[in-house]
Structures are given as C-alpha cells and as structure tokens.
Amino acid sequence: MIKPGKPxxxxxxxxxxxxxxxLAGPVQPPLPDGKALAEACFSCHGEGGRGGGRxxxxxxxxxxxxQQKMLALRSPSPGSTIMPRLMRGYDTDEIAALAxxxxxxxx
Amino acid sequence: MNTGRRAFLATLAxxxxxxxxxxxxxxxxxxxLGAGFGGATVAxxxxxxxxxxxxxxxxxxxxxxxxxxxxxxxxxxxxERIAFxxxxxxxxxxxxxxxxxxxxxxxxxxxxxxxxxRLTGDVMVLAPGISFDWAAxxxxxxxxxxxxxxxxxxxxxxxxxxxxxxxxxxxxLVVVGxxxxxxxxxxxxxxxxxxxxxxxxxNKPASKILVLDAQDAFSKQPLFEEAWASLYPGMIERVPGSxxxxxxxxxxxxxxxxxxxxxxxxxxxxxxPPQRAARILTDAGLDDGLGWCPVEPVGFESRVAPGIHxxxxxxxxxxxxxxxxxxxxxxxxxxxxxxxxxAGHEPQGAKLLNVCYSLTAPDYGFSxxxxxxxxxxxxxxxxxxxxxxxxxxxAETHAAEAEYARSWFDTITSQLYG
Ligand SMILES: Cc1cc2nc3c(=O)[nH]c(=O)nc-3n(C[C@H](O)[C@H](O)[C@H](O)COP(=O)(O)OP(=O)(O)OC[C@H]3O[C@@H](n4cnc5c(N)ncnc54)[C@H](O)[C@@H]3O)c2cc1C
Numbered sequence: 173m174i175k176p177g178k179p180x181x182x183x184x185x186x187x188x189x190x191x192x193x194x195l196a197g198p199v200q201p202p203l204p205d206g207k208a209l210a211e212a213c214f215s216c217h218g219e220g221g222r223g224g225g226r227x228x229x230x231x232x233x234x235x236x237x238x239q240q241k242m243l244a245l246r247s248p249s250p251g252s253t254i255m256p257r258l259m260r261g262y263d264t265d266e267i268a269a270l271a272x273x274x275x276x277x278x279x
Numbered sequence: 280m281n282t283g284r285r286a287f288l289a290t291l292a293x294x295x296x297x298x299x300x301x302x303x304x305x306x307x308x309x310x311x312l313g314a315g316f317g318g319a320t321v322a323x324x325x326x327x328x329x330x331x332x333x334x335x336x337x338x339x340x341x342x343x344x345x346x347x348x349x350x351x352x353x354x355x356x357x358x359e360r361i362a363f364x365x366x367x368x369x370x371x372x373x374x375x376x377x378x379x380x381x382x383x384x385x386x387x388x389x390x391x392x393x394x395x396x397r398l399t400g401d402v403m404v405l406a407p408g409i410s411f412d413w414a415a416x417x418x419x420x421x422x423x424x425x426x427x428x429x430x431x432x433x434x435x436x437x438x439x440x441x442x443x444x445x446x447x448x449x450x451x452l453v454v455v456g457x458x459x460x461x462x463x464x465x466x467x468x469x470x471x472x473x474x475x476x477x478x479x480x481x482n483k484p485a486s487k488i489l490v491l492d493a494q495d496a497f498s499k500q501p502l503f504e505e506a507w508a509s510l511y512p513g514m515i516e517r518v519p520g521s522x523x524x525x526x527x528x529x530x531x532x533x534x535x536x537x538x539x540x541x542x543x544x545x546x547x548x549x550x551x552p553p554q555r556a557a558r559i560l561t562d563a564g565l566d567d568g569l570g571w572c573p574v575e576p577v578g579f580e581s582r583v584a585p586g587i588h589x590x591x592x593x594x595x596x597x598x599x600x601x602x603x604x605x606x607x608x609x610x611x612x613x614x615x616x617x618x619x620x621x622a623g624h625e626p627q628g629a630k631l632l633n634v635c636y637s638l639t640a641p642d643y644g645f646s647x648x649x650x651x652x653x654x655x656x657x658x659x660x661x662x663x664x665x666x667x668x669x670x671x672x673x674a675e676t677h678a679a680e681a682e683y684a685r686s687w688f689d690t691i692t693s694q695l696y697g
Contacts (some may be wrong), residue, residue, distance in 0.1 A: 208629035215604060215691040216634070217685070224690030226682050252614045253668070253680050254634055254648040261630065261650025261661040 204266045206273030213270075220277045232279030239271035304615060306332040309617065310390055310400030311373075312380055312559075314342055314365055317406030317591030317605040319466035319695040322611035326372040330621055334374045334398060336390065337365065340528045343433035344694065345464065346603050347688050352430070352441050353474025354481070355641055361433060363632035363696035380407070383585035402617055405565070405572075406590040406606065407557035408432070409463055415553045416456075426531040427548045431463065431470075444475065449483035451546030454536050456526035457492040458553040461571070463592045463601040465498035465636045466647070469580040473503065473639035475510040489545075490517035491538055493553075498600075499637060499647055499667055506639035526550055556593035571595035576653035577628040578616025579609050588613045597657030605633045607691060610652075626655030630661070636684035644681030645672070 214220070214225045214271070223229030232236065243264070248256040307330060311322045314337035322335045344361045351358055369375050377391040388397035389399040411429065413420050419427065430440040439546050444453070453475060457468045472488055479486040497503075507515050523540035530537075532544045553571035555561065565572045565583050572589040573582040574596050581587040590613055591606030599605040608631045616626035631651040645668035651660040668680060 205627060205629055208612075208615060208627065211615075212608050212630065212632040214611075215607050216687050218690055220693055226684030227686050242472070251675075251679075253676060253683065254646050257648040257665060257667075258632060258634075258650055266630065267472065 204269040206269035206271075209262075209266055209270050210273045221274045222277070222279060229279060230274040231277035233275060235275035236270050238274055239268055241265045242271060285301040299539075306330055307401040307621070308399070309333045309402045309404065310388075310398055310588070311335045311404045311406070312383075313337060313408060313591075314339075314368065314375075314388065315408055315591065315606070315612045316344075316408060316691075316695070317606035318404065318605050319365075319368060320563045321404045321406070321588075321590065321614050322368055322373045323695060324611065324614040325370055325617065326368070328618070328621075330618075332374070334376060334379060335365075335368060336376045336380050336392070336398075338377070339434070340364065340377055341434075344603070344606040344688075344692065345431070345433045345467070348430065348433040348437045349471045349474045350638065352444065352471060353478045354441075354691055355474065355477075355638075358438060358441075361437075361552070363692060365696070367696055375523070380448045380559055383465060383559060383565070385412055385563055385565060385581075385587055388586055393416075403587045404590060404610075404613060404617075405560060405587060406593065406610070407559055408592045409556065409601075411552040411554060411560070413552060415458075416526055416550065419529050419550060419552055423529065423531035425536075427550050429551050430549060431467075431551045431554075440542040440547070440549055444478060447483065447486070450485040451483070451487075452543065453479070453486065453488045453557065454543060454545035454548045454550075455488060455490050456522075456529075456536065456548070456550035457490065457494060457497075458551055459493040459520070459525065461601065462551065462554045464635070465600050468492075469497060469499070469503045469640070470637040471516060471549070473506060473511070473637070476507070476514050477640050480511055480514065486514075486546075488515045489543060490515065491524050491536065492517055494519045494652050495519045495521050498635075499645065501670055502638070502645045503639065504643075505670055506643060510640055510643065511599050542660050554592075556589075557668070560593055562579060562587065565589065566595075569595060576656070576658040577612065578619075578626045579613045580616070588617070597651075597654070599631065599633055599651055599658050600635065602633055602635050603691065604635060604687075605631070607695075608632060631658065634687070636680060636687065638681055638684060641676045642681050643674075644679075644684045645677060646680055646684075 217230055219225035221230035245255045245259040309331050311318045322333050325331050326333050342363045347361050350356050380390050381393050382391040388403050389397050391397050397669050427440040428436045430436040523538050527539055528537040535542050536545055536548055556572050560572050567583050572593050574589050574594045579588050581589050590609045592601040605615050617627040634648045636644050636646045647667045650659050
C-alpha cells in the first residue's frame with residue numbers, strides 16, 4: 173500500500189533523481205541526470221550497462237577510468253566504429269554524469 | 280471520485296504538479312497499445328511499479344520484428360530468429376490483452392476493442408506503428424499484397440516474400456518498389472535489396488533486381504553503392520524518383536509494375552506502399568490532420584490530447600528516424616516522464632541516441648549513429664556531419680559492425696521479450 177504523499181522507494185530508485193537537483197548550491201548549475209542519459213546506451217550495452225553480447229559492460233567500473241575512456245573515444249582510433257560518432261555529441265559534464273552513473277551500478 | 284485521486288490523475292495527465300499526487304490509494308491505470316519496440320519497452324519498464332497497473336493491448340500472439348526480417352529474406356537465418364512471444368511481459372506483471380483495438384476516445388482516454396470492451400486509462404501510451412496508404416498505388420490492396428507483398432510489417436508477409444524468392448527460377452527479375460518518405464526505417468529498403476542480392480548471388484546468380492524508387496537520394500547511399508559495386512556488380516539497377524522511379528500501378532495478375540514512364544514484368548515484386556501513422560490514431564484525430572502524430576520532445580506526450588503519449592513510428596517528434604532503436608529510447612524517456620509526474624516532478628529531457636546498422640552481406644555491416652536532444656519544440660539532431668561509417672572502411676570494420684548489429688538485436692529483443 174502506498175503511504176500518503178510519499179513516493180515509494182521504488183519510484184525514487186527508478187527515477188534516480190540527478191544528484192544536482194538535491195546537492196547543487198545556488199551558483200552551481202545542476203549536473204546532468206546520468207541515469208537518464210545512460211538509458212540511451214542500454215539497448216547495446218545491456219540494462220544498467222551490464223553488458224550485451226559482443227558489446228562491453230560498463231557497470232561497476234572505476235569512475236575516472238570510464239570518464240577518461242569516454243573522453244578518448246571522442247576521437248576515432250584504429251578499430252573504433254560507432255563510439256566516436258556518438259561520444260562527440262556529449263559535453264564533459266554529460267560524460268562525467270554517465271561515468272558516475274555506470275560506476276555506481278553493481279555489475 | 281475523491282479529491283486526492285482527482286489531483287493525482289490530473290497530475291499524471293500533466294495538468295498539475297501537486298506533491299500530493301500519491302494520496303490516491305488505488306494504482307493508476309496505464310494503457311499501452313502495441314507490443315512492438317515502443318509499447319513493449321514502456322510496458323516492461325512500468326510493470327511492477329506499485330503505484331501503477333499496466334495493461335498492454337496487442338493483436339498478435341507472436342511478435343515478428345521488422346529488424347532482422349531482411350536477414351530472413353536473404354536466407355541468413357530462419358523466421359524463428361525474429362519471432363517472440365509475450366510470456367515474459369506477462370510474467371513481469373503486465374496485464375496482456377490479446378485483441379484488436381478498434382477506436383480511441385482521447386477525451387476520456389478510453390480505447391475500444393473488437394469485442395466491444397472499453398478500457399479507460401489514467402495515462403495512455405500508444406505505439407501502434409504505421410498504416411499503409413493503399414490508395415496511393417493503383418491495384419495495390421491488402422488482398423493483392425498476398426501476391427505482391429510489402430513485407431514492411433514482418434510476419435506472414437515476410438514468409439510470402441521469402442517463399443516467392445525461393446520458388447523463383449534463376450534469371451528472374453525481382454522488382455523492389457520504394458515509396459516517398461517518410462516511411463519506417465529509412466535504410467531498410469536498401470538493406471533488403473542487398474540481402475536479396477546476397478541470396479540471389481549465392482543461389483540464382485543470373486537473376487537481377489530492379490529498384491523502382493520514389494526517392495532521389497537515400498540513407499547511407501554512398502555506403503550501399505560502394506557495397507553493391509564490390510559485392511553484387513551488375514545485379515542491381517535503380518531508377519530514382521527524378522527518372523520517374525515511383526511505382527504508380529501494380530497488376531497482381533500479370534505482375535506488371537508501372538511507373539509514370541515504363542512498365543516491367545516481375546517474377547517477384549516487393550512493393551512497399553507509402554505510409555502514415557496507424558489508422559486508429561488518425562481516425563481519433565491524434566495526427567491533427569498531418570498523417571503523423573505531433574508530440575512534445577521530452578516525454579512524447581501528444582500535442583493534441585494531454586495524458587496520451589505516442590511513441591515510435593507513429594510520432595511526429597522532430598529529427599529521429601522511424602527506427603526500433605529510436606522507439607525504444609523514446610519509450611524509456613516516456614516511462615521516466617510518467618514516473619516523474621507520479622512523484623510530482625516536472626519531467627526532464629535527456630539526450631537520446633539512434634544507431635541503425637545495415638547488413639549488405641552476412642559479414643558486411645555499416646551504420647548511422649546519432650545523438651539527439653529534446654529542444655523547446657522538437658527532438659533535434661546534435662551533429663549533422665560524420666554520421667556514418669567511413670567510405671572505404673576495412674573488411675574488419677564491416678565485419679565488426681555486422682557483429683555489433685547482431686549483438687544489438689539480441690540484447691534489445693531479450694530486454695523486451697526475454
Ligand atoms: C524491413 C525492416 C527492417 C528494419 N530494421 C531495423 C533495424 O535494423 N533497426 C531499427 O532500429 N529499426 C529497424 N526497422 C524499423 C522498426 O521496425 C520500427 O521503427 C519499429 O518497429 C517501430 O516500433 P513501434 O513500436 O512504433 O511499432 P511496431 O514495432 O510496429 O509495433 C506496433 C505493434 O502494435 C500492434 N498494433 C497496431 N495496431 C493495433 C491495434 N489496432 N490493435 C492491437 N494491436 C495493434 C502491432 O501488431 C505491433 O505489434 C526496420 C523496419 C523494417 C520494415
């Protein structure tokens with residue numbers, strides 16, 4: 173049964189409100205919503221980034237390492253296919269939010 | 280209806296942003312139409328949320344996906360590879376109703392079924408895909424499509440076209456008719472031509488493919504033409520729209536296919552009719568007379584009827600192509616918007632992706648890969664340059680992209696139906 177006026181923990185988890193909405197002071201713009209951004213990746217990288225077939229898992233990896241990998245992927249390198257084309261569409265804040273989200277998912 | 284529940288429903292419908300929305304006591308009813316890439320995604324994500332009751336209406340017991348149906352035509356894999364049942368959706372807590380929906384009343388958010396039942400939802404998510412504009416091509420109809428298949432909705436139509444290709448004698452002429460845009464899957468017809476060519480080259484090498492195209496330019500054109508020149512030299516001839524390529528009439532009895540300029544007799548003809556949003560949506564006025572249903576770019580809520588979300592091929596959202604990848608991303612954004620309203624927040628937009636792989640042979644793939652962002656008016660493409668695999672890419676790159684295409688298909692279908 174639902175408690176009056178209080179969203180269930182389930183909804184709060186599903187929404188996973190961007191931490192910026194809670195933490196940011198008046199001067200800082202809110203951080204992008206990492207979960208919402210990350211959902212666009214799930215149909216290849218698996219639900220939560222836990223991996224899908226030939227596409228690597230991202231969940232539970234080191235946040236800084238992930239961030240660096242994603243930043244590096246903005247320029248094509250030998251063997252790269254679609255990732256440089258996608259990553260150049262994200263700014264550094266969005267990449268930080270994505271890395272932060274995937275790092276926090278249990279693999 | 281008590282005040283709390285009314286406020287709750289108004290909030291879900293976008294009318295209010297009251298934090299008191301969860302005083303309802305009863306779960307809000309979400310009705311989803313269509314268990315394709317848009318509908319199944321939303322139903323699966325919202326099933327199990329205690330505050331929601333999710334009903335999914337789908338006419339077919341077995342979903343045959345259009346993605347990878349060209350591989351069936353090319354003999355790369357059997358029909359079973361693209362066939363999925365809805366058992367897992369039921370197990371996840373979705374109430375499944377297998378029925379033809381016959382009408383939608385946007386005012387009351389209710390939907391009628393063929394047996395006369397009427398269901399009313401607090402929120403509606405409509406993802407019924409496309410309808411064909413049969414009248415646009417003389418002689419084409421649901422009945423003649425048994426002889427001249429479109430195979431642009433997968434299932435029996437895919438089987439018919441496959442059986443015709445298998446029965447055709449070597450040296451036969453396969454005609455593929457492509458409509459003017461917008462149609463579902465912009466690169467789909469050209470992937471199909473490629474994989475039919477693969478089948479013919481392997482089994483009936485004296486055969487030819489004539490492409491009668493209402494379009495001049497097409498998606499990933501340089502990449503397709505590069506692949507055709509190297510894989511299928513001399514097998515494919517294409518007449519573009521500017522050279523009167525558009526199919527005007529079909530005679531299913533004699534297999535005469537006519538453009539404004541010429542007539543040909545086909546051994547097998549695959550004529551894809553022009554398209555618009557599914558008839559049930561246009562009949563309800565949800566297309567605002569445009570043929571496609573205008574929606575806002577964050578939660579894909581109808582511009583015509585509040586509380587009604589329209590996803591996938593039927594939606595007029597901006598720059599995203601009509602693809603399964605897009606429908607899935609839109610559905611995730613829609614589920615987030617519904618949950619945000621449920622928690623009393625204004626839905627926030629986030630960037631979306633589309634990746635469409637095309638196969639031109641089992642180990643020869645390439646792609647278009649894009650980022651989109653919800654703008655104030657529509658979903659907009661972020662970068663308009665360098666969107667596709669490069670021309671002259673190595674065999675390893677094409678093999679890797681084919682491998683990733685198969686991986687994407689297996690992952691997304693297991694998320695929806697597995
Ligand atoms: C040959 C081909 C190849 C393709 N390849 C790709 C690809 O590789 N990658 C990609 O991303 N996209 C691809 N697509 C595009 C993709 O199939 C569509 O964009 C996608 O299916 C759209 O999803 P949707 O939810 O809008 O509609 P659909 O997936 O068509 O789902 C609609 C569902 O609603 C049901 N329905 C409709 N009306 C009613 C009613 N009145 N009552 C009950 N049920 C109803 C239908 O039975 C259907 O199951 C391809 C398309 C084609 C034709």
